[in-house]
Amino acid sequence: MEDENLKTFLIPNDLCKSAGIAGTWMSGNKIGVFPYHNINHSSKDAPSQYTKNVPSSVFHVKHEVVLFHPILRRLVTESMGIFLNLQTVVENKPSDYKQHLQQFSVQYRSVIRASLENLRDEVLRATGEERETLQNFITIFYSVECIWHLCEILYIENIPGHVVIKHLLEWVRFHFPKYERKAAFLLSGESIGSLESRQDYWETVIGCLLQGRVEVVRALLSCHSAANSTHFKLADQILKSMPTYGVYEGVSVQEFNLRWKHWLVDTQSKIDSKLFISEKNLHLMMRLIVGEEMAWSEVQSQCEAWYELLAAWLFYTEPTVKSFELGAFAKRCISRMGTRMHHLDRVLLAAMEGDVQIIKEIQHMTENGWFVTHLMDLLYHCEQLEKWQTDKEDSLKLRHSFVFEYGNTLAGHKSLWQLGLNYLDHCFPDGLAAIELLLPRVPINDESKAHRVIQEAQKRGLSHIAHSVAKIEGLKSLRNDRMGNALVWALRSQDSNFASFLADKFLKKYVDTGILPNVDLLSYLGSCMMASDRLIFLGKYYQFNKLHKDKSYREAAKALVSLIASKFTPKFFWSTLLSEALTLLECDELLLSSNDVFNLLNAVEERLDCLCELDELEPLIRLGIARNLSRALTYEAQYT
Amino acid sequence: MGRNIHCTYISEKINKIRWRPNPFNDPKQFVTGSWDNDENHIRLWEVKGFEEDTDINPFEINVLPFDGDVTELKCVNPDYLIATSNEGKVYLIKIATNITEEICLSHEIVWDDAHQGMPCTSFAVYDKDIATVGEDGRINLLSIMNKAPTRVIDDADSCTVNCVEFLKFNELITGNSRGQMKIWDLRADEEKASQIFMLSGDSIVAATCLAQHPTQRHLTAAGDEHGSITLWDLRQNTYPLNVMTSHTESVTEVQFHPDRPEHIFSCGQAGDVFHWSGIKQGACEESAWYTSTTNKYDIFMLMPQLHTTINSIDLNRDRLLCGSDNEAMYMIEGVNIYS
Numbered sequence: 001m002e003d004e005n006l007k008t009f010l011i012p013n014d015l016c017k018s019a020g021i022a023g024t025w026m027s028g029n030k031i032g033v034f035p036y037h038n039i040n041h042s043s044k045d046a047p048s049q050y051t052k053n054v055p056s057s058v059f060h061v062k063h064e065v066v067l068f069h070p071i072l073r074r075l076v077t078e079s080m081g082i083f084l085n086l087q088t089v090v091e092n093k094p095s096d097y098k099q100h101l102q103q104f105s106v107q108y109r110s111v112i113r114a115s116l117e118n119l120r121d122e123v124l125r126a127t128g129e130e131r132e133t134l135q136n137f138i139t140i141f142y143s144v145e146c147i148w149h150l151c152e153i154l155y156i157e158n159i160p161g162h163v164v165i166k167h168l169l170e171w172v173r174f175h176f177p178k179y180e181r182k183a184a185f186l187l188s189g190e191s192i193g194s195l196e197s198r199q200d201y202w203e204t205v206i207g208c209l210l211q212g213r214v215e216v217v218r219a220l221l222s223c224h225s226a227a228n229s230t231h232f233k234l235a236d237q238i239l240k241s242m243p244t245y246g247v248y249e250g251v252s253v254q255e256f257n258l259r260w261k262h263w264l265v266d267t268q269s270k271i272d273s274k275l276f277i278s279e280k281n282l283h284l285m286m287r288l289i290v291g292e293e294m295a296w297s298e299v300q301s302q303c304e305a306w307y308e309l310l311a312a313w314l315f316y317t318e319p320t321v322k323s324f325e326l327g328a329f330a331k332r333c334i335s336r337m338g339t340r341m342h343h344l345d346r347v348l349l350a351a352m353e354g355d356v357q358i359i360k361e362i363q364h365m366t367e368n369g370w371f372v373t374h375l376m377d378l379l380y381h382c383e384q385l386e387k388w389q390t391d392k393e394d395s396l397k398l399r400h401s402f403v404f405e406y407g408n409t410l411a412g413h414k415s416l417w418q419l420g421l422n423y424l425d426h427c428f429p430d431g432l433a434a435i436e437l438l439l440p441r442v443p444i445n446d447e448s449k450a451h452r453v454i455q456e457a458q459k460r461g462l463s464h465i466a467h468s469v470a471k472i473e474g475l476k477s478l479r480n481d482r483m484g485n486a487l488v489w490a491l492r493s494q495d496s497n498f499a500s501f502l503a504d505k506f507l508k509k510y511v512d513t514g515i516l517p518n519v520d521l522l523s524y525l526g527s528c529m530m531a532s533d534r535l536i537f538l539g540k541y542y543q544f545n546k547l548h549k550d551k552s553y554r555e556a557a558k559a560l561v562s563l564i565a566s567k568f569t570p571k572f573f574w575s576t577l578l579s580e581a582l583t584l585l586e587c588d589e590l591l592l593s594s595n596d597v598f599n600l601l602n603a604v605e606e607r608l609d610c611l612c613e614l615d616e617l618e619p620l621i622r623l624g625i626a627r628n629l630s631r632a633l634t635y636e637a638q639y640t
Numbered sequence: 641m642g643r644n645i646h647c648t649y650i651s652e653k654i655n656k657i658r659w660r661p662n663p664f665n666d667p668k669q670f671v672t673g674s675w676d677n678d679e680n681h682i683r684l685w686e687v688k689g690f691e692e693d694t695d696i697n698p699f700e701i702n703v704l705p706f707d708g709d710v711t712e713l714k715c716v717n718p719d720y721l722i723a724t725s726n727e728g729k730v731y732l733i734k735i736a737t738n739i740t741e742e743i744c745l746s747h748e749i750v751w752d753d754a755h756q757g758m759p760c761t762s763f764a765v766y767d768k769d770i771a772t773v774g775e776d777g778r779i780n781l782l783s784i785m786n787k788a789p790t791r792v793i794d795d796a797d798s799c800t801v802n803c804v805e806f807l808k809f810n811e812l813i814t815g816n817s818r819g820q821m822k823i824w825d826l827r828a829d830e831e832k833a834s835q836i837f838m839l840s841g842d843s844i845v846a847a848t849c850l851a852q853h854p855t856q857r858h859l860t861a862a863g864d865e866h867g868s869i870t871l872w873d874l875r876q877n878t879y880p881l882n883v884m885t886s887h888t889e890s891v892t893e894v895q896f897h898p899d900r901p902e903h904i905f906s907c908g909q910a911g912d913v914f915h916w917s918g919i920k921q922g923a924c925e926e927s928a929w930y931t932s933t934t935n936k937y938d939i940f941m942l943m944p945q946l947h948t949t950i951n952s953i954d955l956n957r958d959r960l961l962c963g964s965d966n967e968a969m970y971m972i973e974g975v976n977i978y979s
Contacts, residue, residue: 074649077967084947415653415677418965422947446709446726446759447775447800447817449676451846451865452949455889455909480758482777484798488818491844518798520833524820526842 011059019050027441028412029063065368075115080419082107087426090381098158105152112145143344144371150351154323155384162323168311169212176308179207183216195223202281210312214239231276238267245319253320291317306337327353356388373406400427411438439465467493484518491528500534507573537568557584557591564603574607578621585624594632601625644973646696652677654963656713659956673710680706704745712762728755730772732784749787754780766806773801793831803850807857815847837877851894853901863891871929886914892951900977907953911946942972
């Protein structure tokens with residue numbers, strides 16, 4: 001990289017100045033810059049001299065992306081739709097695939113033109129710096145459209161026989177509509193007095209001639225007050241009989257050349273016999289259409305750009321020029337006009353020369369890769385890129401790298417991140433890896449956005465990211481003391497440890513307060529409780545609790561026994577569970593069979609260690625068990 | 641795109657889009673609320689050129705900066721609209737014409753602490769009453785006449801409440817992120833739902849949106865995150881009337897046509913808009929939604945599928961507004977509801 005291309009930015013901070021700086025990538029296009037002093041093995045083992053009481057700051061340095069300007073966002077969002085449609089078409093490969101590609105190219109251009117129009121409207125309203133920025137955008141996107149159009153003609157459109165002159169003229173007319181507008185005005189009959197008395201009459205006639213609008217030229221000539229004179233009539237006839245080449249006109253190139261040469265000789269002879277000499281402009285026109293060098297030198301100043309001259313000149317001198325021959329002619333035109341080459345000129349020349357250099361030039365346009373990404377993608381699908389690259393593999397890589405860069409730029413934006421992901425989807429395999437890194441970094445400030453991120457992750461099969469996002473949301477809910485919501489997130493994250501952790505929290509809360517929280521959720525756990533053992537316990541315990549509350553003691557007793565037998569009971573909960581068992585044991589009605597009681601006793605014996613801290617409970621439980629057992633045994637002996 | 645679909649790009653993702661009602665039920669203005677942008681806005685638009693068959697172009701009349709994302713936006717009447725934010729605030733916004741005949745949006749009442757700083761997800765309007773719900777599980781009952789809340793049900797729900805509708809002036813239905821639908825009797829003193837039923841069995845499927853039949857208010861449609869729209873007759877809510885599954889991803893909004901409720905419209909995260917037409921030849925109108933056989937209705941896709949989420953739709957007569965994440969709003973004219 002040449003030094004003059006480097007830009008320097010000052011970080012206005014004393015500490016940075018004295019200590020030095022370091023930077024680290026943040027998300028997207030941001031870099032965090034902070035004061036940093038390098039320490040290595042030879043540094044003295046002492047407190048840094050910079051750790052005085054000066055506060056140290058971190059500076060966020062951001063690369064400005066013009067595409068994020070509100071007025072250009074339309075371009076970004078609308079072109080994404082086209083890009084994705086294109087990818088779908090390419091995947092399906094229909095038979096008229098090439099035609100589709102051309103349509104996509106036109107669609108892209110119409111988006112650019114719509115944006116240009118917006119910009120032009122907006123620039124009238126803007127003032128000061130904003131106005132300058134918008135002007136700048138107009139320049140950029142004008143060039144973009146101009147180059148795209150040319151590339152479309154040269155590489156995308158399927159022109160039979162590569163005879164491009166008609167398309168070139170169209171392109172020139174598109175970008176230099178001045179003469180056509182004037183001609184339309186003159187022909188509309190709104191101007192007063194004879195046409196030729198107007199200063200711009202002949203300029204317009206010749207301008208239209210240069211743009212190949214022979215019909216318009218004839219119409220304008222017929223408005224001349226001398227239109228009925230012989231030399232005007234003759235000129236009109238020559239123009240009328242001028243052969244033009246069209247693929248669908250059923251004339252071969254050789255045949256056309258023959259006719260054209262014949263017409264040329266005929267016209268030349270008429271010029272030589274000085275038939276037009278009385279009207280100098282008419283004479284000039286006739287000399288132009290036969291391609292007389294002197295005449296062309298006279299009018300070339302009327303062309304604003306070398307490519308305007310090129311199209312005109314080729315139309316009258318080389319009407320069957322092939323697209324791949326343009327380069328040499330272009331160079332000739334440039335030297336003829338003595339044009340100082342600007343960036344746009346260089347790109348256009350490179351495009352005409354079919355030079356791979358064009359990619360580099362386009363890349364250097366300051367619109368953050370929108371242009372290069374979309375055009376290269378299109379050219380890749382037109383199999384044009386591989387003609388420039390040595391093999392298909394390389395061209396694929398090249399396309400991927402552009403799409404990847406662009407996708408990354410978008411993904412770094414707060415609002416356009418989803419668009420970025422859509423682009424990254426189409427550069428396998430790095431794209432998915434990038435998405436994997438980018439998705440967890442999308443800032444989430446409410447649940448609806450969390451759901452979006454999760455859905456984006458799941459669409460791409462990145463369930464681990466979906467789960468981790470869900471888990472983070474769960475932790476957030478927990479921090480806000482929303483345990484029920486946290487549990488729902490835990491279930492979504494399919495993290496059984498987290499679910500168990502939360503189930504413990506519920507139970508602990510019950511131990512502490514005697515109230516089971518979030519019963520509306522617990523009562524509808526259903527099969528979700530299968531997520532973890534502890535959750536099953538919580539769910540079952542809730543059922544027991546509810547039965548107990550509803551005074552259905554018999555069912556409650558059954559639930560309790562199965563709870564105890566399940567061996568899922570957490571240590572801290574044993575005392576609560578057993579004290580609740582006590583109420584059932586001591587119930588007037590006999591609720592537990594001898595078998596149940598044995599189970600209970602067994603559990604108590606097994607978990608003596610948990611109970612030792614609750615000395616007063618153990619004898620009570622044992623007493624309860626003994627009394628219930630005696631009742632049960634007596635009952636069972638009597639009735640079974 | 642078809643001749644009758646008009647698209648306008650506005651450079652911010654649209655979360656909500658609503659017609660502004662007018663006395664003749666022929667609105668020409670609508671409001672949009674944006675989300676996920678550095679600065680969000682509520683914008684008031686006007687459409688010109690309905691009568692002529694020219695290109696319809698909405699132009700912006702007024703814009704109001706908005707703190708946080710607009711999570712819901714509804715017009716209470718032609719002069720007032722209500723917006724909620726993901727910062728937990730509820731705004732009553734007045735649409736007024738000032739001395740210079742310009743139409744302006746301005747804050748009338750701001751309920752700052754409606755949801756304790758947690759996102760407010762949705763609200764419902766019944767005449768002058770508003771019920772708001774949020775991620776904090778709280779239900780607020782507000783009135784546009786009064787800054788003080790009429791009633792607050794704290795901890796109404798353990799989960800995030802995603803959607804709410806009034807069934808009657810004293811009855812609410814809410815849907816939460818667990819997939820529970822709850823009916824609340826507002827006259828009852830206890831802070832508990834009077835009924836709870838599940839949207840979709842045991843599994844965790846969040847309810848995302850709710851819609852009410854405009855005349856038969858016991859008929860409710862709920863959209864969920866898996867793309868189903870479930871229709872319930874709340875007089876017997878043990879079993880849904882109908883489950884309509886054409887959306888491939890989460891349903892973002894569902895709406896009965898305000899004048900022709902035999903038509904339901906819905907949009908989804910996959911970028912699709914559907915028109916469910918409940919009249920078929922021979923079938924008695926209105927009753928279409930009560931029969932559970934699937935072949936009783938027709939499904940139309942109103943627009944080629946977009947690549948981005950369609951967040952919001954709103955209908956008036958045969959005109960449908962859509963707001964999407966691709967920063968474009970669409971107006972579809974001539975939606976077939978009359979034949």
